[in-house]
Amino acid sequence: MKQIEVGKSGIKASNIVLGCMRLKGKTPQEAEKIIRTALEEGINYFDHADVYGSPGRRGECEEIFSKAIGLNNPAVRESMFIQSKCGIVKSETGSYDFSKEHILSAVDGILKRLDTDYLDFLLLHRPDSLMEPEEVAEAFEKLYTEGKVRHFGVSNQNPMQVELLQKYIPYKLEVNQLQLSIAHCPMIDSGISVNMGADQSVNREGSVLEYSRLKDMTIQAWSPFQKGFFGGPFLGDMEQYGELNKTIDRIAKKYEVTNTAIAVAWITRHPANIQVILGTTNPQRIKDACRGSDILLTRDEWYEIYQSSGKILP
Numbered sequence: 558m559k560q561i562e563v564g565k566s567g568i569k570a571s572n573i574v575l576g577c578m579r580l581k582g583k584t585p586q587e588a589e590k591i592i593r594t595a596l597e598e599g600i601n602y603f604d605h606a607d608v609y610g611s612p613g614r615r616g617e618c619e620e621i622f623s624k625a626i627g628l629n630n631p632a633v634r635e636s637m638f639i640q641s642k643c644g645i646v647k648s649e650t651g652s653y654d655f656s657k658e659h660i661l662s663a664v665d666g667i668l669k670r671l672d673t674d675y676l677d678f679l680l681l682h683r684p685d686s687l688m689e690p691e692e693v694a695e696a697f698e699k700l701y702t703e704g705k706v707r708h709f710g711v712s713n714q715n716p717m718q719v720e721l722l723q724k725y726i727p728y729k730l731e732v733n734q735l736q737l738s739i740a741h742c743p744m745i746d747s748g749i750s751v752n753m754g755a756d757q758s759v760n761r762e763g764s765v766l767e768y769s770r771l772k773d774m775t776i777q778a779w780s781p782f783q784k785g786f787f788g789g790p791f792l793g794d795m796e797q798y799g800e801l802n803k804t805i806d807r808i809a810k811k812y813e814v815t816n817t818a819i820a821v822a823w824i825t826r827h828p829a830n831i832q833v834i835l836g837t838t839n840p841q842r843i844k845d846a847c848r849g850s851d852i853l854l855t856r857d858e859w860y861e862i863y864q865s866s867g868k869i870l871p
């Protein structure tokens with residue numbers, strides 16, 4: 558399992574992360590099997606959010622995780638890096654809240670459900686347009702000083718949003734968690750087709766890939782197997798992604814791995830040292846995905862996979 562430094566935090570972690578959003582509804586035995594498989598494969602980084610859970614059971618996934626693995630045991634806790642996210646408010650209408658009061662109470666809730674004293678990383682989940690960056694800074698300073706959070710980051714933010722926050726926050730923002738898969742990679746598309754008239758040239762993310770590399774922020778790729786926003790996996794979808802699947806299957810054969818491993822390797826091959834956040838709850842798929850961690854696809858293979866997803870190389 559390849560290790561990368563997360564941002565400039567000094568923390569070396571696996572380049573594959575287990576995402577815990579889909580642990581909802583799992584029994585303790587099922588959850589334990591999923592987590593133990595991940596650990597055995599070399600995954601030492603786990604992604605949570607305070608909103609992950611069944612309807613009406615906010616934080617359910619954090620609780621399931623903690624109980625399944627016995628996170629209140631210091632030896633277990635210290636063997637892994639735990640990250641959670643806050644800022645999405647699940648009300649009837651739904652909204653975002655980066656106020657100091659909300660961030661502080663959200664973290665207290667996360668720590669209680671996880672049954673731990675600290676988070677290795679706290680991310681702001683989705684941009685809050687009403688954010689006062691000074692308030693976020695006050696919240697982060699309190700959390701850091703009290704030892705509740707060791708490192709900070711964001712999710713789904715563009716470079717100017719990061720810049721705005723970073724102007725006020727005295728700690729480096731180490732992570733930006735963004736949607737990224739072969740089938741959904743606008744941050745790569747716009748860089749490849751700069752200056753062209755194609756749809757894929759539209760730069761909607763403000764060059765977040767290049768910005769993250771410039772600023773030593775680790776990109777974490779969420780939904781690595783999904784077509785769109787929870788549109789279902791592209792692997793095996795011969796109707797919409799026939800060419801892509803044929804190419805992936807051929808390359809998988811060459812490396813003697815599954816298509817899952819190649820979908821991971823396409824992301825980890827990028828020199829930006831991206832972390833892939835797996836959402837699968839199938840232990841065999843976790844094992845298959847981990848085989849992709851340190852496969853170094855050739856340039857030709859990487860670009861061939863890209864093109865067979867329907868994208869153009871100008």
Ligand SMILES: NC(=O)c1ccc[n+]([C@@H]2O[C@H](COP(=O)([O-])OP(=O)(O)OC[C@H]3O[C@@H](n4cnc5c(N)ncnc54)[C@H](OP(=O)(O)O)[C@@H]3O)[C@@H](O)[C@H]2O)c1
Binds near residue numbers: 577712
């Ligand atoms: N920051 C954000 O805004 C944000 C948003 C969404 C998610 N996340 C994080 O990212 C993690 C991953 O997201 P995700 O769960 O959407 O990612 P994903 O790994 O792309 O999708 C996992 C889902 O796809 C299914 N799947 C994967 N490969 C498959 C295949 N070959 N055939 C059939 N089904 C397949 C899995 O089913 P099985 O379980 O049966 O394998 C599971 O339901 C989450 O756990 C969460 O931690 C963050």
